[in-house]
Amino acid sequence: MHRCPQILRTVAHQRIRFVAQAPSLQCLCFKVLNRYPSTRQASTSTPFFLRQSAKHSLNDTKRFYSSGSLPEHVKVCLPALSPTMELGTIISWQKKEGDKVSEGDLLAEIETDKAIMGLESSDEGYLAKILIQEGTKDIPLGKLMCIIVEEEGDVAAFKDYVPQPGDDQPPPGKASAPPPPPPAAAAPPPVAAATSAPPPPRPAAPIAPPAGGQGARIFATPLAKTLAAEKGVDLRSLGGSGPDGQIRANDVLTATPGVGLAPGAPGAAVSVPAAASTSFVDLPLTNMRQVIAKRLTLSKQTIPHYYLNIDINVDKILSIRKQLNAAQARTGGKKISVNDFIIKASALASKKVPEANSAWMGDFIRQYNTMDISVAVATDNGLITPIVFNVESKGLSQIAEDVATLAAKAREGKLQPQEFQGGTFTISNLGMFGIKNFSAVINPPQACILAVGGAEQVVVVDPDAPSGFRSSHMMTVTLSCDHRVVDGAVGAQWMAEFKTLMEHPEAMLL
């Protein structure tokens, strides 16, 4: 008798009928041997699991798909019969409920993509229950099709079996758990990460663990492991169809090629062995990064952006700022920055051109009466835009205070949702990084965003000066507009108003 340790053990522990069946198990052993000649050694002392041996496993207490009162059974799900298969139609069942099924027997004829293929059984036993009737179209991969039991007597137990949601085994790569729902609206314009000395980073959102188990031990049958090594499939990326998610040989054989080589779902940072030429590290996506990605892509893809540029002479602003800060120093108030002026000027310009202070709502445009300006703040974890509410009714010092508080909160990760969700207009300032000008991405559902560059000292033409020129501080701003809400001329009007307010700050008093 063939000396496979598994079978001997099986025979020793099972009831009489298994001894009687031993010869067929022996044949099976060799059949499997012959099918994978390259992986099997001639020596019979090599221990290996038969495809079916999961049922006759060492641990007899470990039941295979035991769900309460149902006897041991195998769930047959629709496998990928070709690498490009996504859906299948059952043309006909070649076996009826109650029929005997041998390994290799044709179970059903499947049509996929104009090709007819046979679904063969990889298990022995009796067909207990057919769950999808012949003629059913567009069955997704992994859907539970039928149940095979070992013994004829167990067929009746499945007479009224109702498929459970967990029965289906969708293919690997799609099985990973989705990331937890991201916190709402935090979509900022593109910005480089903050370079200044970082305060303690905000707590990162929990990262979704990948399905299929990751970390120390991969739970797979030895045959599956050998086959995976041969095929170059990463076992970590496969879903297992065995008990407790054990990966069986069948799972490896039906894995789509190339699926295993990259990690399936976001997980801990993994260094993939260099198939590429440079070394790299894969960073998991934080919640914030995912939200930024999603919202910005949506914005750029759906909003018809256009851009208006204007140069602003900020000499007057700078001198007024000096005076005001001197006064602030005396009273102990917050220092006012050029950005605060910009915020105020934007609000006042929006009052004159309310279209820029609107939101695209799909069927209608909402024109806001208050100016709630979102101010972009760079944090270690990404960009966030806290809101300064009712800017039109606030003075510069109040604005300065609000901005400072919000920025601090943002960097500590302590912003409340209502403090960054909403807003009617956004301002993004990259001047402090030396950027001359840039175009920002609109923050939906707002209609505009103002991108502010750094002020530079430049030579300007001055017919009044004796030399014909003078030096001036010039700053470039770019207004990105949603053409569905703000037409070119309207945007230009806004810019004109803004420029007037910035170059003649006394007009802000009106």
Next chain:
Amino acid sequence: MWKNKPAIVSGRHQNPWLEANIPLAASLDLDIARRSSGGGTVYHDEGNLNLSFLKSRDSYNRKENLDLVVEAITNRWDIDLTVNDRDDIMLNKLYKVSGTAAKLGRLQSYHHFTLLHCVNQDLLQRCLTSPMQGASSKATKSFPATVMNLSEQEPDITFESLINTIGRHFLAEVGQKITPDNFHYLNPLCEEDFPGVTDIAYKLQTWEWRFGKSPDFSIHRNFTGQTFKSRPYSVQVNVAVRKGALTSIEIGVDNPDLELLDCLINQFCKDHSGFLLMHDNVKDFESKFLYCFSESEDGQSEYVTEAQWILKCIVSSLDFL
């Protein structure tokens, strides 16, 4: 590579009644066939070249076969042929000149496709337009497309020149010499060369295979325009077909005066359904019906007229046969 006399060929999981004009085909004496591979319904005549690539399961590669044929043709003639992602060969990227289907066995496979070089396009359109109405089924649906003949673009393309060009290119690709041994004509129905083919051919010609293998379907029709006792009414006909047999006919008449007739007719239908969906069987059903619902007593003549109208509705629902 082969051609056949005019025929309509449907895919394994299709409903020929739903895909083709069966009455027209019958009147023109066209064969109606079903293949073992999947895909949609096509029209063949001697202006169509069929190509079957019989390979092992491991060598199954549709793109490879299609590319080979496209290359062979475009090497010889200057025409714009491309393979699209449905594995159709397109002429000038607009017109379909070929449709593909395949069957995979355990160890072998075949991939076959058509090539329209001189087919009767008018007949093709008429044959592939089904007169069936009101049907719902889970059968695979065909994907209609505008076709064109290769010979319209290049008159030199004929059956002979095609098999020559493609055959030579194939042999060159697989590294074989072009000798009579490698390129020979055969009779696929020869039992000696292909043992078992007679049985297969017989099975493929049975009604059970060609029509009976259609997936279950049902027909719902609504007929109006008839009045009874100056009250207009409509007749609903619901037919269910399983494995090519009419398993149930149900009618619904929305006139309360005809309720009794409704019951009687439904009872009759229950007793006399279950026949295979063939012309003769329907004729049989008709004559039985007329006999049953004929005048035997006075005062029934008005019902007889309505019964005959309802019969007309039922027969009309089955006019796609």
